[in-house]
Amino acid sequence: MINNLFIPKLGMTMEKGTISEWVAEDGDQVQQDQVVLILETEKVAHELVAPSAGILAVFGKAGEEYLCGTVVGAVAETKDEYDAIKKDPAKFLAEQGTVPIEMLDEAESAAASPEAENAAPASELTAGDQGGSERIRISPLARNLAKAHGVVISTVKGSGPGGRIIKRDIEAVRQKASDATAKAPQTAVPPAAASGERGAGKRVLETIPFSGMRKSIADNLHHSLSSSARVTVMFELDVTDLMEFRSYYSNQAGTLGFKVTYTDLFVLMVSRCLKAIPIMNSSIVGNEIKIWKDINIGFAVAVKRSETESGLVVPVIKNTEQMSLGDIAKARIALMEKARSNTLAMDEISGGTFTLTNTGALSSAGWQIQTPIMSPGEAVVLGTGTIVDRPVVKNREIVIGSIMPMSLSFDHRIMDGIPPGQFMDKLTQMATEPQMILI
Amino acid sequence: MKEINYWQAIAEALAEEMERDETVFIIGENVQEAPFMATRELIQRFGPERVMDAPLSELAIAGATVGAACAGYRPVCDLNFADFIYCAADEILLKAAQQNFAHAGKVNAPCVFLGVAGGGFGTGPEHSHVPSAMVLNNPGLKLVLPSTPYDAKGLMKTAIRDNNPVCYFFHKKLMGLKQEIPEDEYLIPLGQADIKREGTDVTVVATLYMVHHALEAAKQLEGKISVEVIDPRSLEPLDMDTIIESIKKTNRVVVVDEDTQRCGVAAEIGQQIMELAFDYLDAPVARVCSANMPVAGAEMEKYCIPQVEQVVAAIQSVCY
Numbered sequence: 001m002i003n004n005l006f007i008p009k010l011g012m013t014m015e016k017g018t019i020s021e022w023v024a025e026d027g028d029q030v031q032q033d034q035v036v037l038i039l040e041t042e043k044v045a046h047e048l049v050a051p052s053a054g055i056l057a058v059f060g061k062a063g064e065e066y067l068c069g070t071v072v073g074a075v076a077e078t079k080d081e082y083d084a085i086k087k088d089p090a091k092f093l094a095e096q097g098t099v100p101i102e103m104l105d106e107a108e109s110a111a112a113s114p115e116a117e118n119a120a121p122a123s124e125l126t127a128g129d130q131g132g133s134e135r136i137r138i139s140p141l142a143r144n145l146a147k148a149h150g151v152v153i154s155t156v157k158g159s160g161p162g163g164r165i166i167k168r169d170i171e172a173v174r175q176k177a178s179d180a181t182a183k184a185p186q187t188a189v190p191p192a193a194a195s196g197e198r199g200a201g202k203r204v205l206e207t208i209p210f211s212g213m214r215k216s217i218a219d220n221l222h223h224s225l226s227s228s229a230r231v232t233v234m235f236e237l238d239v240t241d242l243m244e245f246r247s248y249y250s251n252q253a254g255t256l257g258f259k260v261t262y263t264d265l266f267v268l269m270v271s272r273c274l275k276a277i278p279i280m281n282s283s284i285v286g287n288e289i290k291i292w293k294d295i296n297i298g299f300a301v302a303v304k305r306s307e308t309e310s311g312l313v314v315p316v317i318k319n320t321e322q323m324s325l326g327d328i329a330k331a332r333i334a335l336m337e338k339a340r341s342n343t344l345a346m347d348e349i350s351g352g353t354f355t356l357t358n359t360g361a362l363s364s365a366g367w368q369i370q371t372p373i374m375s376p377g378e379a380v381v382l383g384t385g386t387i388v389d390r391p392v393v394k395n396r397e398i399v400i401g402s403i404m405p406m407s408l409s410f411d412h413r414i415m416d417g418i419p420p421g422q423f424m425d426k427l428t429q430m431a432t433e434p435q436m437i438l439i
Numbered sequence: 440m441k442e443i444n445y446w447q448a449i450a451e452a453l454a455e456e457m458e459r460d461e462t463v464f465i466i467g468e469n470v471q472e473a474p475f476m477a478t479r480e481l482i483q484r485f486g487p488e489r490v491m492d493a494p495l496s497e498l499a500i501a502g503a504t505v506g507a508a509c510a511g512y513r514p515v516c517d518l519n520f521a522d523f524i525y526c527a528a529d530e531i532l533l534k535a536a537q538q539n540f541a542h543a544g545k546v547n548a549p550c551v552f553l554g555v556a557g558g559g560f561g562t563g564p565e566h567s568h569v570p571s572a573m574v575l576n577n578p579g580l581k582l583v584l585p586s587t588p589y590d591a592k593g594l595m596k597t598a599i600r601d602n603n604p605v606c607y608f609f610h611k612k613l614m615g616l617k618q619e620i621p622e623d624e625y626l627i628p629l630g631q632a633d634i635k636r637e638g639t640d641v642t643v644v645a646t647l648y649m650v651h652h653a654l655e656a657a658k659q660l661e662g663k664i665s666v667e668v669i670d671p672r673s674l675e676p677l678d679m680d681t682i683i684e685s686i687k688k689t690n691r692v693v694v695v696d697e698d699t700q701r702c703g704v705a706a707e708i709g710q711q712i713m714e715l716a717f718d719y720l721d722a723p724v725a726r727v728c729s730a731n732m733p734v735a736g737a738e739m740e741k742y743c744i745p746q747v748e749q750v751v752a753a754i755q756s757v758c759y
């Protein structure tokens with residue numbers, strides 16, 4: 001028996017995955033559920049386990065990016081099978097083809113977390129979650145195919161005797177999925193709710209599929225929120241001088257060839273702060289806290305994918321610790337462009353170490369305090385609100401000041417209050433006296 | 440090529456081997472007249488010392504066979520009906536089978552036990568068996584079951600040259616079956632299955648006359664179900680590899696065997712399929728065997744031994 005190892009689809013928008021490293025080597029004897037490779041995705045490193053015990057055959061290369069569903073390895077039960085695969089890997093891979101992405105979607109919930117994965121066999125055996133208690137009847141071959149292609153059998157209707165699921169039924173599901181892929185663009189608009197439709201006793205106005213980008217964002221945020229100890233500290237920045245500082249560059253836009261935005265300024269200032277307070281630029285990896293040398297700042301951008309699908313992407317400007325304000329602005333402009341045209345590559349939305357989210361323009365009423373959620377795997381997120389003119393006390397006099405509300409969320413698992421406090425001090429110093437940015 | 444029938448193929452193999460090796464001789468019941476043809480006309484060529492009629496005691500004939508084999512001969516023991524193996528059980532199942540084992544590999548018993556097997560003529564409960572399971576249940580014996588003239592000749596020659604005791608059962612209903620075979624000498628190794636018909640939807644494993652039932656069923660189902668027919672040709676050694684390869688393609692299997700169903704050949708092959716190819720099965724393994732009852736004679740026989748309609752029905756039952 002040969003079981004394939006393929007790039008799983010871990011989020012609705014995930015189309016590719018990069019092999020970070022093979023933990024087990026080609027020819028190794030592996031146990032079922034033993035971690036054999038680390039997959040890098042837009043969210044986090046994901047561990048792939050051996051689907052069965054046997055000899056590992058490695059096809060995918062570390063550092064290479066593969067489409068979801070691509071077979072990157074296989075576990076052969078016997079030496080003969082292993083030898084047969086290795087004799088002509090190209091032929092073997094050609095025979096395997098790729099696993100249709102839609103099938104992976106169905107398996108996603110089961111594969112998303114190790115706990116769910118372990119629980120999967122139980123839910124495959126019983127349809128208990130659908131309210132029934134009957135055992136699912138399925139032929140060994142069909143079960144094997146379903147496993148190989150990530151088809152959740154509790155959703156498959158069997159056409160064999162007594163409703164037994166057979167090979168034909170699994171193939172029908174795969175066929176349906178590949179047909180759906182072909183038709184996807186035309187069917188993206190959800191039909192208006194039939195008049196009189198009700199849900200839980202309430203009248204339905206419209207039904208929007210909770211899928212695609214929305215689902216991906218939901219998964220990301222929920223994962224972050226449920227796996228961190230978030231604390232949000234709110235403070236205000238008097239950006240009167242920073243505005244003046246920025247207007248200088250705005251006036252020079254013609255000469256420079258680009259416009260400097262508050263985002264650019266904050267990317268620069270935050271980079272300086274992170275360099276001074278390295279613990280703010282870190283992640284928990286396993287049982288260690290990794291403090292990153294690279295400072296990669298992500299900034300949230302609202303995008304519209306289609307009529308019905310809109311959401312957020314977080315392009316990442318890499319190694320901002322080495323960049324000038326101009327470099328940052330140019331990088332930001334390029335990424336924004338790609339975000340709007342939906343052409344961001346995986347490595348342009350991954351690898352972040354800190355995230356900025358600017359909600360200042362979302363409401364003319366003035367977006368004040370908020371409790372932003374860290375990007376998964378990051379320790380800190382900084383939310384900036386709407387600049388409002390307010391009376392402030394300066395030198396014991398009341399003057400008009402331009403105030404930007406700030407919300408700084410950090411992972412209390414990694415740090416206590418001192419680093420965020422230092423970060424606030426340093427940021428405040430630079431924002432109120434922009435000359436300090438240059439120091 | 441030349442056309443030859445089933446019994447002529449066996450007789451030709453015997454003659455060629457007797458010609459080739461003077462330690463080969465035939466002993467048995469009425470082998471000089473040869474009511475079942477297999478030894479026909481050998482007496483004229485090789486004389487009564489090498490085509491030896493024996494008194495009608497199967498135990499004595501088999502005992503002489505085993506003794507001669509141990510002494511360096513390669514006897515072919517013709518018991519006429521395969522059913523008569525029961526009379527000679529001690530010599531065949533215990534002595535011949537275990538000789539090599541009991542003497543720590545120092546003594547071989549190279550011999551062939553020839554018997555005509557199976558139903559089809561309504562010959563009743565003592566003349567219609569294919570006692571395969573009993574042979575297989577006694578390790579040390581090989582078992583050859585030819586279904587065509589080509590196989591009958593090639594397998595007989597190999598059986599005679601084998602250094603172990605080989606039971607060679609040929610089928611009453613196949614006697615007149617004709618086939619073109621090569622002019623030149625050929626041998627067929629034991630333990631090498633033959634794909635009698637290629638197909639993609641279901642694998643039917645069968646031996647002896649059941650191969651022809653399977654082929655007939657395949658013909659009747661043509662255009663609806665594509666049937667692959669595999670004839671293992673010998674059940675010990677048994678070529679499971681070919682069977683498994685076929686199942687990997689078809690995912691469905693029917694085992695047809697003329698021996699009694701209970702604890703029979705089909706049960707053994709079915710179990711091995713389950714052990715070796717469980718993950719390739721899309722339907723349970725089906726079997727068609729003789730009923731768990733004595734084989735009735737005359738008109739009632741057809742209710743006891745497998746019929747083509749049963750094979751068709753079994754194929755349909757797994758091709759849902």
